[in-house]
Amino acid sequence: MVWAAEKAGDSQRPNILFVLCDDLRPDAVGCLGSEHVKTPNIDRLAEEGILFHNSFCTTSLCSPSRASILTGLYAHTHGVTNNFTEFPDETATFPKRLQDAGYETAYIGKYHMGEDNDQPRAGFDWFVTHKGQGKYFDTEFNINGQGSQLMKGYYTHVVTDMALDWLKKDHGDKPWCLMIGQKAPHSFYFPEPKYEHAFDEVEVKYPATAFQLDDKPKWIKERLYTWHGIYGPLFDWRKDFPDDSPEGVQAFEDMVHAYWGTILSVDDSMGQLYDYLEKSGQLDNTVIVFMGDNGLLEGEDGMVDKRTAHEMSIRVPLVVRYPQLGKGKSVDQQILTVDMAPTLIELAGAKPMEDIHGKSWAKLAKTGDDDWRTAWMYYYNYEKQFPYTPNVRALRTDRWKYIRYPHGDGSPDRHMAELYDLKNDPGETINLAEKPEHASRVSQLRKELTEVMANVGLTEATDKMPLDEGIGQELPDAKIR
Numbered sequence: 086m087v088w089a090a091e092k093a094g095d096s097q098r099p100n101i102l103f104v105l106c107d108d109l110r111p112d113a114v115g116c117l118g119s120e121h122v123k124t125p126n127i128d129r130l131a132e133e134g135i136l137f138h139n140s141f142c143t144t145s146l147c148s149p150s151r152a153s154i155l156t157g158l159y160a161h162t163h164g165v166t167n168n169f170t171e172f173p174d175e176t177a178t179f180p181k182r183l184q185d186a187g188y189e190t191a192y193i194g195k196y197h198m199g200e201d202n203d204q205p206r207a208g209f210d211w212f213v214t215h216k217g218q219g220k221y222f223d224t225e226f227n228i229n230g231q232g233s234q235l236m237k238g239y240y241t242h243v244v245t246d247m248a249l250d251w252l253k254k255d256h257g258d259k260p261w262c263l264m265i266g267q268k269a270p271h272s273f274y275f276p277e278p279k280y281e282h283a284f285d286e287v288e289v290k291y292p293a294t295a296f297q298l299d300d301k302p303k304w305i306k307e308r309l310y311t312w313h314g315i316y317g318p319l320f321d322w323r324k325d326f327p328d329d330s331p332e333g334v335q336a337f338e339d340m341v342h343a344y345w346g347t348i349l350s351v352d353d354s355m356g357q358l359y360d361y362l363e364k365s366g367q368l369d370n371t372v373i374v375f376m377g378d379n380g381l382l383e384g385e386d387g388m389v390d391k392r393t394a395h396e397m398s399i400r401v402p403l404v405v406r407y408p409q410l411g412k413g414k415s416v417d418q419q420i421l422t423v424d425m426a427p428t429l430i431e432l433a434g435a436k437p438m439e440d441i442h443g444k445s446w447a448k449l450a451k452t453g454d455d456d457w458r459t460a461w462m463y464y465y466n467y468e469k470q471f472p473y474t475p476n477v478r479a480l481r482t483d484r485w486k487y488i489r490y491p492h493g494d495g496s497p498d499r500h501m502a503e504l505y506d507l508k509n510d511p512g513e514t515i516n517l518a519e520k521p522e523h524a525s526r527v528s529q530l531r532k533e534l535t536e537v538m539a540n541v542g543l544t545e546a547t548d549k550m551p552l553d554e555g556i557g558q559e560l561p562d563a564k565i566r
Contacts, residue, residue, distance in 0.1 A: 097260075097370055098186075098187075098188075098260045098433055098434055099260065099370050099371060099372045099407065099409075099432060099433065100260050100261050100262070100263075100367060100370060100371040100372070101183070101188075101260075101261070101262040101263070101371070101372045101374070101429055101432075101433065102262075102263050102265075102358065102362070102371055102372070102373045102374065103262070103263070103264045103265070103374040103376070103429075104264075104265045104267065104354075104355065104358070104373075104374065104375050104376070105151070105154070105194075105264065105265065105266050105267065105376055105377070105378055106267045106269060106270065106351060106375075106376070106377045106378070106402075107147060107195060107197075107266070107267065107268055107269065107270070107271035107377070107378055108147075108270055108271045108272070108377070108378070108379060108380075108381045108391065109269075109270055109348070109377035109378075109380075109381070109401070109402055110377075110380055110381045110383065110397055110400070110402075111140075111377070111380070111400050111401065111402040112397075113270070113344070113345060113348055114127055114128075114348070114402050114404075115127065115128045116128040116131040116132075116136055116404065117136070117138075117402055121284060121287050121345065122345045122348050122349070123349075123352075124348065124349075124351075124352040124355075125352065125356075126352045126353070126355040126356035126359060127351075127352055127355050127375055127404060129359070130355070130359070130373055130375055130404045130405075130406040131404045131406075132413055133406050133408075133412055133413070134373070134404065134405050134406030134407060134408075134410070134411075134412065134413075134414070135404070135405045135406075135407075135410060135411060135414045135415070135416060135450050136404055136414070136415050136416070137403040137404070137405070137415075137416045137420050138415060138416065138417050139400075139416075139417055139418065139419045139420065140376075140400070140401050140402070140403035140419075140420040140421070141399045141400055141401060141419060141420070141421055141422070141461075141463070141481070142377075142378065142379040142380070142399055142401050142421070142422045143159055143160070143421055143422055143423055143442075143461070143462075143463060143464070144159075144160045144166075144379075144463070144464060144465055145379040145380060145391040145392050145393070145394075145398045145399050145463075145465065146167070146168060146379060146391065146392060146465065147168055147197050147271075147378055147379065148165050148167065148168045148169075148170065148172075148197055148198045149165050149166055149167070149168075150378040150379045150422055151165075151196070151197060151198060151266075151378055152164075152165035152172055152198060153421075153422045153423050153443075154376075154378070154422050154423075154425045154426065155172070155178040155179060155180065155208075155426060156176055156177065156178055156179075156423075156426055156438075156441065157179070157423045157424070157425070157426035157427050157438055157441035157442060157443035158423060158441055158442055158443075159423065159442050159462075159464075159541050159542075159543075160464075161464075161541075161542070161543060161547075161548075162442070162541070162542060163176055164176075165198055166466055167466070167468060168197070168200070168565070169200055169470075169565075170198070170199075171198060171199035171202060172198040172199065172206065174206070174207040175207075177438050178207075178208045178426065179425070179426040179427075179429050179430050179435075179438070180192075180208035180209055180262060180264070181207065181208040182430050182433075182435040182436055182437075182438060183262045183429075183430070183433050183435050184208060184210070185435065185436060186433060186434065186435035186436065187259055187260070188259060188260050188261060188262050188433065188435075189210050189211075189256050189257075189259045189260075189261045189262070190208060190209045190210050190211070190261070190262045190263075190264075191209055191210060191211035191212070191213075191251050191261070191262070191263045191264070192206070192209045192211075192212050192213070192214065192263075192264045192266065193211075193212075193213040193214075193244055193247050193248050193251065193263070193264070193265055193266070194213070194214065194244040194248075194264075194265050194266030194267055194268070195214065195215070195218070195219055195266035195267065195268045195271075196214040196266055197217075197218070197266070200216065200217050200565070201216050201217070202216070203215050203216045203226075203227035203233065204227065204230055205229060205230045209264075211229055211251055212229055212230070213226055213227070213228050213229060213247055214226065214227060214266070215227065215233075216233075218268065218271065219240060219268050220240065220268075221239060221240050221268065221269075221275040221277075221347070222238070222239060222240070222275065223235060223236070223237050223238070224236055224240055224243070224268075226243075226247075228247075239277040239350065240267075240268045240269070241267060241268070241269055241277070241347070241350040241351055241353075241354050242277075242350065242353075242354070244265060244266075244267060244268075244354075245265070245354040245357055245358065248263060248265050248358065249357065249358070249361055251263065252361060252362075252365075253361075260433070262429075262433075265358075267351055267354070269347035269348060269350060269351050270344050270345075270347040270348050270351070270381075272320035272344075272566075273320045273321055273566075274320065274322075274340065274343035274344045274346070274347055275343065275347070276343055276346025276347050276349070276350070277346075277350050280346040280347075280349045280350060281346060283342075283345070283346050283349060284341075284342040284345050284346065285342070287342065288338065289334075289337065289338040289341045289342065290334060290338075291315055291334055291337060291384045291387075292383070292384040292385050293514075294384075294385050294386050294387075294512060294513070294514055295315055295384050295385070295386065295387040296387075297386075297514055298386065298387060300515065300516040300519075301386060301501075301503070301516055302490065302500040302501040302502075302503065303500065303501070304475055304490075304500050304555075304556050305386050305387065305388070306387070307555075307556040308387065308388055308473050308474075308556055309327075309329075309387045310327040310329075310558065311473045311556065311557070311558055312390075312471070312473060312560055312561055313388055313389055313390040313392075313471070313473040313474070314327075314387055314388060314389065314473075315337060315384050315387050315388070315389060316328055316329045316333065316387075317389075318560070319336050319337060319340045319389060320340060320389075320566075322336045322337075322339050322340040322343070323336035323337075323340075337384065340389075341383055344381075344383070355375065358373075359373075369408050371407070372405065372406075372407040372429065372432055373405065373406040373407070374403075374404075374405050374425070374429075375402065375403070375404045375405075376401060376402065376403050376404075376425070377401040377402050377403075378401065378422075379391050379398070379399070379401060380396075380397050380398045380399055380400045380401055381397065381398070382395065382397050382398050383397070385397050385512075385513075386513075390473070392465050392471070392473075392474040392477075393465070393474055393477065394463045394465070394477050394479035394481075394486070394488045394503075395513055396486075396507075396511070396512075396513060399463055399481075401422070403420060405450070407432070409451075410447065410450045410451050411450065411451060414450065416446070416449060416450055418446075418449060418454075418457045418458070419457075419458060419459075419461060419481070419483065420446055421443060421461060422443075423441065423442045423443030424443040424444055424445065424446050425443070426438065426441065426443060427441060427443050427444060427445040428443075428445040428446050428447050430445075431445045431447050432447055442541050444457075444458070459482055459483050460480060460481065460482040460483070460533060460537060461480075461481060461537065462478070462479065462480060462534060462537045462538050462541065462543075463477065463478075463479040463480075463481060464477055464478050464479065464538075464543075465477040466550045466551055467493065467550070467551045467552075467553050467554070468551075469551070469554070470561055470562065470565060471561055472554060472555070472556060472557035473556055473557065475490040475499060475500055475553045476490060476491045476492070476493055476499075476550045476551070476553050477489075477490060478490075478491055478534065478538070478548075479534070480530055480533055480534035480537060481507075482530075482533075484506065484507055484508045485504070485505070485506060485507065485526070485530060486503070486504070486505045486507055486513070487502065487503070487504050487518075487527065487530035487531065487534060488502060488503040488504075489502045489531065489534070490502070490553070491550060491553070492552070492553050493550045493551055493552040493553050494552055495545075499553045501516075501518065501519065502518040502519075502527065503516050503518050504516060504517040504518040504523060504526070504527055504530070505517065
């Protein structure tokens with residue numbers, strides 16, 4: 086199917102610019118509701134393109150989510166179920182499909198699948214990355230397999246400059262696909278100097294839900310004083326911990342300010358990329374995707390980090406500019422990370438991937454799609470390296486969210502379930518799971534969760550998960566933070 090060429094009447098296949106941020110909450114972007122973080126360049130993409138109000142990751146963890154974006158598959162199928170697993174080279178991806186269709190492809194920036202591997206990966210003609218998380222200042226990049234090279238400067242700008250250098254190369258008559266992996270706004274948060282004090286005057290308090298935990302599972306309270314709780318070290322912004330004093334909120338405020346500051350540099354980068362595409366005459370024939378790999382908790386239910394099935398952990402920003410899809414549009418349906426690969430393949434007119442879990446949203450964005458999903462499954466597996474989140478199996482419908490926490494050995498779930506009415510309680514403040522009047526709904530949603538899981542190949546026999554060994558209090562190894 087050559088959607089862009091045959092159906093839109095444009096014989097020129099589009100270029101693709103995919104900018105992927107790390108741990109970016111949607112409400113830290115202007116057009117998606119930020120009160121304080123001004124992102125005019127990202128907002129311009131939304132004004133001239135499509136703003137997705139309900140986009141989600143299927144596993145809120147960097148490596149699994151990135152692999153799902155590339156493959157259109159849930160983590161149990163592509164195999165990258167944690168942050169330490171190498172992406173399997175033989176697995177089909179949308180960049181490979183684009184290569185086969187005559188595209189020149191590149192990846193520049195944080196790849197983060199295979200902690201100690203900075204070598205080129207299959208599917209990309211040009212590949213620049215680094216080992217591990219990289220640093221906000223002065224990271225060593227391996228430029229297309231030529232060995233590590235220290236690149237002085239602020240990560241966001243170094244990566245943007247390398248991306249612009251690649252874009253300016255002669256690509257012949259080939260369309261191109263460039264993926265940029267920004268480190269920002271992943272912890273540990275360090276803004277560039279000009280943005281270090283951008284939010285000094287903004288007061289930030291713990292969210293109200295941090296103290297509304299009486300009807301929540303006990304593991305959430307147990308997490309409060311850990312690496313992933315609001316009274317813990319807060320990614321080194323709190324030096325003396327745990328600290329549950331009222332004064333301890335200052336460290337929380339400092340952390341949030343720094344997180345926001347890194348996003349301002351990302352917006353600057355988007356402006357540079359936009360300007361180059363406009364000046365080079367490629368803007369309107371380029372699909373520009375701005376997206377996050379997973380969400381981030383900033384105090385909701387007393388938690389920081391991600392991994393859980395709560396809204397700010399699973400929500401990701403998604404903004405797309407491509408005139409053939411429309412201008413100034415909003416999409417309210419639920420879009421998943423697994424939908425990106427089939428969509429970009431369709432827009433490029435490349436060969437579709439078979440037996441994947443995602444679905445192209447091109448038709449939905451252009452004309453609407455009455456058959457679009459109304460429910461989907463989220464899941465996460467307990468990690469011994471980060472023992473602060475249980476096994477999670479959850480169903481999110483357009484209105485309801487049901488979360489269960491399997492023990493991992495087939496015995497009854499280890500923790501109380503959660504049920505939220507997202508229409509009337511979008512902040513997930515009231516857990517309805519054990520209310521007698523909702524017993525039939527819990528039963529129905531649990532059955533639907535089982536069915537949705539089976540549709541992606543997860544059954545009682547195939548859904549293998551670690552044993553939930555409980556919430557740990559120790560800090561994770563410094564090398565993997």
